[in-house]
Amino acid sequence: MRIVLIGSGYVGLVSGACFADFGHNVCCVDNDPEKTAALRAGKMPIFEPGLDELVAKNVASGRLEFSLDLAGAVPAADAVFIAVGTPSRRGDGHADLSYVYSAAREMAPNLEPGAVVVTKSTVPVGTGDEVERIIREARPDLPFSVASNPEFLREGAAIDDFKRPDRVVIGVDDDRAATVLHEIYRPLLGNETRMLVMKRRAAELTKYAANAFLATKISFINEIADLCEKVSADVQDVATGIGLDTRIGARFLQPGPGYGGSCFPKDTLALLKTGQDFEAPLRIVEAVVASNDTRKRSMGRKVVHALGGDGHGKTVALLGLTFKANTDDMRDSPSLAIVRTLQDAGAKVRAYDPEGMDQAAKLLDDVTYCESAYEAMEGADAAVIVTEWDAFRALDFDQAGKLLKEPLLVDLRNLYDRQDVERHGFRYFAVGR
Numbered sequence: 488m489r490i491v492l493i494g495s496g497y498v499g500l501v502s503g504a505c506f507a508d509f510g511h512n513v514c515c516v517d518n519d520p521e522k523t524a525a526l527r528a529g530k531m532p533i534f535e536p537g538l539d540e541l542v543a544k545n546v547a548s549g550r551l552e553f554s555l556d557l558a559g560a561v562p563a564a565d566a567v568f569i570a571v572g573t574p575s576r577r578g579d580g581h582a583d584l585s586y587v588y589s590a591a592r593e594m595a596p597n598l599e600p601g602a603v604v605v606t607k608s609t610v611p612v613g614t615g616d617e618v619e620r621i622i623r624e625a626r627p628d629l630p631f632s633v634a635s636n637p638e639f640l641r642e643g644a645a646i647d648d649f650k651r652p653d654r655v656v657i658g659v660d661d662d663r664a665a666t667v668l669h670e671i672y673r674p675l676l677g678n679e680t681r682m683l684v685m686k687r688r689a690a691e692l693t694k695y696a697a698n699a700f701l702a703t704k705i706s707f708i709n710e711i712a713d714l715c716e717k718v719s720a721d722v723q724d725v726a727t728g729i730g731l732d733t734r735i736g737a738r739f740l741q742p743g744p745g746y747g748g749s750c751f752p753k754d755t756l757a758l759l760k761t762g763q764d765f766e767a768p769l770r771i772v773e774a775v776v777a778s779n780d781t782r783k784r785s786m787g788r789k790v791v792h793a794l795g796g797d798g799h800g801k802t803v804a805l806l807g808l809t810f811k812a813n814t815d816d817m818r819d820s821p822s823l824a825i826v827r828t829l830q831d832a833g834a835k836v837r838a839y840d841p842e843g844m845d846q847a848a849k850l851l852d853d854v855t856y857c858e859s860a861y862e863a864m865e866g867a868d869a870a871v872i873v874t875e876w877d878a879f880r881a882l883d884f885d886q887a888g889k890l891l892k893e894p895l896l897v898d899l900r901n902l903y904d905r906q907d908v909e910r911h912g913f914r915y916f917a918v919g920r
């Protein structure tokens with residue numbers, strides 16, 4: 488199959504590289520000349536484990552190419568995937584669909600009869616109808632299909648998620664699109680992957696419902712963690728106790744500083760807006776969004792409290808800035824609110840993140856970036872684990888104790904056992920225990 492992906496970001500690039508690895512011929516088109524030039528030179532615009540090798544291998548085999556030329560790529564394609572961003576619209580939280588609609592307008596003049604256009608971007612229910620309308624307006628006589636194929640990959644494990652997904656969701660309103668998408672995903676279907684074929688609107692909504700449910704699980708355990716702190720219970724015990732119930736499941740029950748990243752914050756907000764527009768308010772998701780918003784700053788206050796209630800004259804070593812490990816993505820990371828809360832309280836911030844410091848430097852002022860966790864701790868009054876990078880799972884407490892002014896660890900990811908840390912003479916604050 489010949490596949491065009493519009494957008495060479497996290498989703499477009501990973502999907503393109505994996506489709507090529509399945510044996511399809513793929514052209515990733517992006518309208519960012521710098522990104523496209525870098526990709527052609529073998530330089531990845533994002534940090535994602537294994538991606539550079541996968542891209543290099545498939546470029547070398549001739550199955551994967553990068554282009555700025557949408558008009559040139561589209562006519563030969565069996566399917567054109569839209570994988571552009573759908574950020575929150577400034578001011579109201581609706582998904583900004585302008586990139587999706589421009590992609591539809593740009594491809595329309597070059598589509599061949601029988602073309603299958605697939606929305607992979609996360610888009611509100613009904614967006615496929617509008618993409619179809621835009622193309623039909625430009626090409627009234629063209630037979631074509633518009634399908635939805637939402638993407639569920641996680642940053643940091645994106646390639647594995649794409650190649651071994653829990654399920655592939657296909658939203659189609661005609662047989663032709665179903666046949667083409669089945670052919671594209673056929674290499675996966677032998678691997679016990681279920682391909683769910685449903686109507687386009689159901690597929691669009693499935694993605695938002697999945698993200699909102701996962702965000703709910705995170706916020707639920709975070710609030711239970713707060714209650715655990717008040718009643719002297721260990722949230723890890725409670726999480727294990729409920730997670731072993733197969734109706735609940737253990738994943739996404741790790742308490743922490745709140746969810747962030749490029750998806751959950753914007754997708755929960757967009758789903759709320761859809762609910763309001765269709766007069767089906769989503770009260771549970773509203774509570775999740777509010778709970779998560781307040782949580783991020785409250786984690787900053789927790790650090791100030793550990794410092795004795797005042798940040799003035801204090802320095803904090805932040806270990807980790809990205810919203811989770813194994814990514815350089817800083818979008819809506821809890822660290823942003825934590826740093827600002829610490830600075831508002833008068834504290835200075837030194838920080839180390841294995842991959843996220845370049846992105847962080849674009850978003851945060853007055854932070855001293857360091858080459859290692861230990862450099863960040865030099866002369867600081869506390870170390871704070873914000874992201875669960877492996878590099879922070881086995882800190883040398885003897886060395887840390889000598890570098891820090893005070894042996895104080897605030898562990899917002901519960902990476903350590905209290906007894907282990909206290910044995911080294913540290914004061915230890917964790918989440919919900």
Ligand SMILES: NC(=O)c1ccc[n+]([C@@H]2O[C@H](COP(=O)([O-])OP(=O)(O)OC[C@H]3O[C@@H](n4cnc5c(N)ncnc54)[C@H](O)[C@@H]3O)[C@@H](O)[C@H]2O)c1
Pocket residue numbers: 493494495496497498499516517518519522570571572573586589590593607608609610638639640641642749750
């Ligand atoms: N990042 C994730 O983990 C993830 C997971 C699942 C779903 N999604 C969804 O996938 C979509 C894409 O997310 P992302 O993180 O890959 O975004 P991204 O911002 O990393 O990449 C989007 C790319 O599209 C390009 N682009 C925009 N308009 C274009 C156009 N008209 N022609 C060509 N290129 C264009 C941009 O230059 C950019 O490189 C979003 O809807 C997102 O919600 C993301």
